[in-house]
Amino acid sequence: MKIRVWGARGSLSAPGPATVGYGGNTSCVEVELADGTSLILDAGSGIRELGQRLLGREQGELHICLTHLHVDHVEGLGFFGPLWRAGWKLRFWGPPSTTATLRERVSRYLSPPLFPIGLSEAPAEAVFEDAPREPWRIGSAVIEAQMVEHRGPTLGYRIEDEGRVLAYVPDHEPYLTAALGDEPKWISGWALAAGADLLLHDSQYTDEEYLGRLGWGHSSVTHAANFARAAGVRQLAMFHHDPMRSDRELEELYDQVADSLRRDQEPPLIAREGLEVILG
Numbered sequence: 203m204k205i206r207v208w209g210a211r212g213s214l215s216a217p218g219p220a221t222v223g224y225g226g227n228t229s230c231v232e233v234e235l236a237d238g239t240s241l242i243l244d245a246g247s248g249i250r251e252l253g254q255r256l257l258g259r260e261q262g263e264l265h266i267c268l269t270h271l272h273v274d275h276v277e278g279l280g281f282f283g284p285l286w287r288a289g290w291k292l293r294f295w296g297p298p299s300t301t302a303t304l305r306e307r308v309s310r311y312l313s314p315p316l317f318p319i320g321l322s323e324a325p326a327e328a329v330f331e332d333a334p335r336e337p338w339r340i341g342s343a344v345i346e347a348q349m350v351e352h353r354g355p356t357l358g359y360r361i362e363d364e365g366r367v368l369a370y371v372p373d374h375e376p377y378l379t380a381a382l383g384d385e386p387k388w389i390s391g392w393a394l395a396a397g398a399d400l401l402l403h404d405s406q407y408t409d410e411e412y413l414g415r416l417g418w419g420h421s422s423v424t425h426a427a428n429f430a431r432a433a434g435v436r437q438l439a440m441f442h443h444d445p446m447r448s449d450r451e452l453e454e455l456y457d458q459v460a461d462s463l464r465r466d467q468e469p470p471l472i473a474r475e476g477l478e479v480i481l482g
């Protein structure tokens with residue numbers, strides 16, 4: 203499984219000289235499975251450039267797994283090349299809702315007045331499905347989606363392909379559930395991340411910032427490291443960087459995260475645009 207980060211910023215795009223090192227685009231991660239299947243995690247502004255790359259390939263089927271529908275995770279769709287070319291088939295998966303289908307909810311953004319063209323006008327074949335409650339197969343991988351602690355219905359994903367595991371939990375506040383008991387299985391998202399080779403996890407706030415943002419749905423870097431420790435992941439990648447965080451400030455937080463992990467865990471990564479990790 204080959205993983206490539208196209209956007210690692212949280213909440214709002216943050217381009218500019220202070221963020222050029224790790225990038226200003228919001229959440230989007232490309233996963234190429236062992237059998238060649240293309241899977242995309244979230245459709246933040248990072249998906250625009252990925253789309254341009256995909257247009258150079260033969261048309262085919264793409265799977266887009268949405269964690270939730272906050273704007274920073276869907277804002278790139280209007281500029282995702284394959285959606286606007288006939289011949290592509292896009293299968294979207296996302297969190298269930300009791301009030302509206304996934305297509306209707308995505309259309310709220312991809313329609314006037316927020317966007318000039320409606321989703322129904324897109325030439326590509328777009329199919330929308332609620333992520334199944336039970337693990338399901340996409341290509342050579344088994345995918346598992348579970349609700350995690352955030353603001354509004356939000357999924358995390360676990361992708362297992364040829365014995366290797368990627369966990370993707372970009373918006374997550376496990377601290378709110380970690381006090382339920384000593385049993386790690388009660389911690390939000392734990393089953394998704396347990397024993398993963400790589401965990402891309404919300405690392406939005408400094409410890410000081412978190413004190414004023416309890417319940418906003420995100421983690422401090424210390425909470426991200428604690429979660430990675432509890433889940434026994436091999437490597438943590440700090441993800442969903444606060445839009446106010448400069449490259450230099452991110453690197454200052456890195457040491458704090460590295461010191462909080464167990465000795466048998468790999469040194470953490472700071473997710474940046476262009477980062478590639480191959481598992482297996």
Ligand SMILES: [Zn+2]
Nearest residue numbers: 212213274373
């Ligand atoms: Zn987000």
Ligand SMILES: [Zn+2]
Nearest residue numbers: 270272352373
């Ligand atoms: Zn969110």
